[in-house]
Amino acid sequence: MLGNTISAQPYLLLSSLIPGALTYYLPGLLNDYKHFLYFIFVLYVCMMLVESLMMIIASLVPNFLMGRITGSRIQGFMILEGKFFRLPRDLPGPFWRYPLFYVAFHRYSYQGLFKNEFEGLEFPHLEGGASAFIIWGRDLEE
Template identity: 65%
Template sequence: MSCSNEKIICEHVPRHRILQVALFIYVGLAFGLATIYYDLGSSYGSIQARGSLLMFISTFLTFMAIGGFPSFVEEMKVFVRERLNGHYETTTFIVANTFSSMPFLLVISLIPGAIAYYLTGLQKGFEHFLCFASIIFASMILVESVMMAIASIVPNFLMGIIAGAGIQGLMALGGGFFRLPNDLPKPFWKYPLYYIAFHKYAYQGLFKNEFAGLKFQSNQAAGGIPHMTMVKKF
């Protein structure tokens, strides 16, 4: 094995360990969510609880993906050095880096996702869970991509994490949950941030996947007779 390959492998080991630790943290958070939102049921009040749960998952759980930023910085140092030596191209590095993370992100999306999904009693059906996990998986890949881009610009650990957290915070604020899209100020927040923020698409996907077709007891329901069906069109 060449010295270059040994360096690359050595730099990838800490990142894998970070992802393994992240898995345990995600599992712990999933059990925490399952405890707070256990068996939401179909009462009228569960609508708000479901929305809060999905918002927390799509915003704060994906937010934790910035924890891998220090390993990105170390990988960038190796990449720049090996790129100058002509060992591999930029496209090769990006593709390899992305695919090397996908199995870990998939596991993180499935295991904690299943705990939070089934114990809280979200919409039944494996296809709904698959959609739920796919959205979380795609969001985490996107966050990692953003952090990789930041690592190429800001080589400092602390400044990079601050920048990544700030960007995600702005996207979450402009994603259409904290303020409805029509209520967002048009300069910057509505155009272009609302359409750039991945939270917009994560919120819409999770909410449509969860609420479309569900029936809830209205406030006046006694014995579960009158029901309200959520609108299928979003």
């Protein structure tokens, strides 16, 4: 497992760098190399976590198809509880909120990416205190 992890590092780095560069600059995110490097780092760590999780599942489940199904289900549960679809206060019951919400690494990656992009960002205000929302270069108040 250690040899597989070490040998996969260059490919994981390239797999996070190339698509990360395409997906970071196309929508017009912050044009700063520090923000870009943090974005790439979060992608790299997420891929390492997924690969490590799948290696653990592969060592526990002998059947290839059942291993993929089990890994997909675990990933699906983590995505559902990762603060993307529902807020933490809206999660039902103790099983969904407490162990799964804090174990799901998607929660931490979303939080890191949102802070990377939006922390310290200021939006312009129009006269009278109304916010100016601009979508694709058009003002919504026109």
